[in-house]
Amino acid sequence: MLELRPSCECCDKNLPPAATDAMICTFECTFCRDCVENRLHGVCPNCGGNLSPRPVRPAAKLEKFPASTRRVFKPQGCEQAARLS
Numbered sequence: 073m074l075e076l077r078p079s080c081e082c083c084d085k086n087l088p089p090a091a092t093d094a095m096i097c098t099f100e101c102t103f104c105r106d107c108v109e110n111r112l113h114g115v116c117p118n119c120g121g122n123l124s125p126r127p128v129r130p131a132a133k134l135e136k137f138p139a140s141t142r143r144v145f146k147p148q149g150c151e152q153a154a155r156l157s
Contacts, residue, residue: 074100074126074129075139075140076126077100077142078140079145080094080102080104081146082103082104082107082111082112082149083104083150087104087126088139089129089134092128094125095123096123097118099121101116101119101123103116103123105125112153117146117150117152
């Protein structure tokens, strides 16, 4: 089951479970679409993998399987990735 992290690791933008602009890698690193397109150019700064749209968990399932509340904020990795592109 996906963790559904609540924010972008680059800019700390809120990404609630129903956010359609949330992107993830295979390790569930989470970013907003704006950061993925304009800073990261589709590559996860943590693992080097690609980023894909995060699925939206149906609201009826959120009660039994809630989204994570753990925020991960690592802007230094995003700044480094932006300089490399």
